[in-house]
Structure formats: structure tokens, C-alpha cells
Amino acid sequence: MKFELTYYPCSVCGSEQYKLLYKVKGFDIVQCKDCDFVFVNPRIKNSDLYKIYSENYFTNTGEGYGYQDYELTSHLRLKTFQKWIDGIEPYLAKDKGPVLDIGCAAGHFLELMREKGWDVEAIELDKKMIEKVKAKNIKVFERPFEEFTSGKKYKLITMFDVLEHIPDLKTTFKKLHELLDDDGIIALITPDFSSTQRKLFGKKWFQYKPQEHIQYFSPGTLAKAIEPYGLILVHSSPSGQYADTGFLLDRLDRYNFKLMKTVATTAAALFGLKNKYWYLDTGSLFAVIKKK
Numbered sequence: 001m002k003f004e005l006t007y008y009p010c011s012v013c014g015s016e017q018y019k020l021l022y023k024v025k026g027f028d029i030v031q032c033k034d035c036d037f038v039f040v041n042p043r044i045k046n047s048d049l050y051k052i053y054s055e056n057y058f059t060n061t062g063e064g065y066g067y068q069d070y071e072l073t074s075h076l077r078l079k080t081f082q083k084w085i086d087g088i089e090p091y092l093a094k095d096k097g098p099v100l101d102i103g104c105a106a107g108h109f110l111e112l113m114r115e116k117g118w119d120v121e122a123i124e125l126d127k128k129m130i131e132k133v134k135a136k137n138i139k140v141f142e143r144p145f146e147e148f149t150s151g152k153k154y155k156l157i158t159m160f161d162v163l164e165h166i167p168d169l170k171t172t173f174k175k176l177h178e179l180l181d182d183d184g185i186i187a188l189i190t191p192d193f194s195s196t197q198r199k200l201f202g203k204k205w206f207q208y209k210p211q212e213h214i215q216y217f218s219p220g221t222l223a224k225a226i227e228p229y230g231l232i233l234v235h236s237s238p239s240g241q242y243a244d245t246g247f248l249l250d251r252l253d254r255y256n257f258k259l260m261k262t263v264a265t266t267a268a269a270l271f272g273l274k275n276k277y278w279y280l281d282t283g284s285l286f287a288v289i290k291k292k
């Protein structure tokens with residue numbers, strides 16, 4: 001797909017003053033001179049952006065965005081979600097109630113929460129994933145979050161690897177505040193611009209996917225961005241995911257560590273590491289947000 005590009009002001013403070021940090025895959029990664037927020041500019045037009053996510057986003061092979069096959073590693077995704085739930089639980093309201101997962105993919109996280117007695121709902125745009133979620137008897141809204149409406153107040157709203165994709169942050173934060181119960185929390189995972197991994201890899205950081213990852217937060221810019229909407233950041237820490245040998249080799253390849261990849265491939269074959277997995281830091285940020 002070929003998309004038209006458009007310039008936008010900073011999504012956090014509205015400033016049009018920014019400086020170029022890097023060029024990645026033909027896109028400019030820029031930093032706001034007023035609030036330090038990092039974003040892609042120009043970027044795919046807001047009205048076209050959501051087209052990326054409706055067809056084959058999770059089974060994508062040639063477009064340069066999306067996942068190659070999300071469900072191939074679903075056993076590792078379940079382990080990852082369980083670990084994230086362990087991080088969320090200390091902040092959860094005592095009384096169980098409605099949970100909304102924005103960008104739920106196959107619905108693994110919501111299945112785990114339903115087992116724990118929570119009342120689960122989802123938002124998803126990918127048609128194949130929507131069918132999977134419906135087959136699990138999970139109520140799913142098939143439009144972007146900016147268009148979501150509900151009479152409910154949620155005890156937990158989650159956005160795992162979602163915030164970096166959202167064009168209209170103002171509407172998003174306003175709506176999050178409206179939908180959140182007074183003792184509810186928002187838990188999210190997003191690439192962390194202040195992470196060691198980003199500093200180490202510079203423009204080669206794997207989280208730079210400028211067609212779809214258009215917003216790059218750090219704990220500092222996230223706290224600033226949500227404050228005008230009556231929200232506060234109550235926790236932030238580095239985050240990652242469970243990954244197997246194949247994932248690790250793919251990363252070494254992407255970072256162009258040719259020798260390391262050869263050594264690792266040989267080691268994997270020698271020591272039978274094919275089905276082993278580890279929890280890897282992905283240069284992401286785990287954040288918990290509450291109402292002020």
C-alpha cells in the first residue's frame with residue numbers, strides 16, 4: 001500500500017517547532033523543541049492510518065509493518081501477559097468490574113482476566129483477530145478507540161503496544177479519563193524513548209517502525225501528556241516480553257550483528273536451544289495511570 005504523508009504539530013503540546021533526530025526508512029523522527037516529545041513527521045495521514053490495521057496486520061509478510069505471524073508464538077504471548085498481569089495486580093481495585101483491552105489482538109490477555117473473574121470487553125480492528133475474539137465469546141468493538149462509546153466505567157483499561165500507533169492523543173486521553181472509574185487504572189506498554197536500548201542502538205532501534213509507530217513516549221513525556229486530562233502516572237518501569245531462539249536470531253539479524261548471529265545459530269543447534277525461551281527487555285515502558 002502507498003500512503004500520502006502529512007505534517008502535524010506535536011501531539012502532546014501542539015507546538016510546530018521541532019528538530020530532526022534521524023531519518024529511518026525514509027521517514028523523519030523529530031523531537032518537539034517545546035516539550036521534548038518524539039514523533040514521526042511528516043507521517044501517514046490520520047484518515048489513512050487505520051487502514052493498516054484492518055487487513056492482515058497480524059499475518060503480514062511484505063508491507064514493512066505489522067506482525068509476520070502473531071499466533072505462531074501464542075504460548076509465549078500468554079506467558080508475557082501473565083507477567084504483565086503480575087505487574088498490574090498491586091494497583092487493581094479490590095472490587096472486580098469491567099475491563100477494556102484496546103487493541104486486544106487474539107484476546108489472550110482478556111481470557112486470562114476473565115478466568116480471574118473480571119468482566120471483559122475489547123477493541124480490535126484486524127478482521128481475522130475480531131473473528132477469533134468473537135469465537136471466544138468476548139464482546140468486541142470494531143472501530144478505533146477515538147470512536148468508542150460506552151455507558152460503563154472501567155476498573156481497568158489496557159493498551160499493550162498500542163499508544164505509539166494512535167494519531168489523536170488528545171481525544172484518546174480525554175476519553176480514557178471519561179471511561180475510567182474513580183478507583184480504576186490504565187495499564188500500558190509502549191516503546192520507551194529514554195530506554196538504554198534506544199540509546200545503544202540509535203536509529204537502528206527495532207521499535208522505530210515509522211509507518212505505524214508514530215509516537216515515542218518516555219516516562220517524562222507521558223506524565224506531561226496526560227496531566228491536562230486529569231490523569232497521573234503512578235508507576236513506570238522497563239518492560240519486555242518472552243521470546244524464543246527464533247525471535248532472538250531475527251533481532252541479531254536486524255541489528256546487523258552477522259558474526260553474533262552465526263555464533264548464536266551454531267550454539268542454538270549445538271545445545272538444542274530451539275524451543276528455549278527467555279524474558280527479554282524490549283526497550284519498552286510499563287506504565288500505570290490513575291485519575292488525579
Ligand SMILES: [Zn+2]
Pocket residue numbers: 010011012013014015032033034035036037
Ligand atoms: Zn511538544
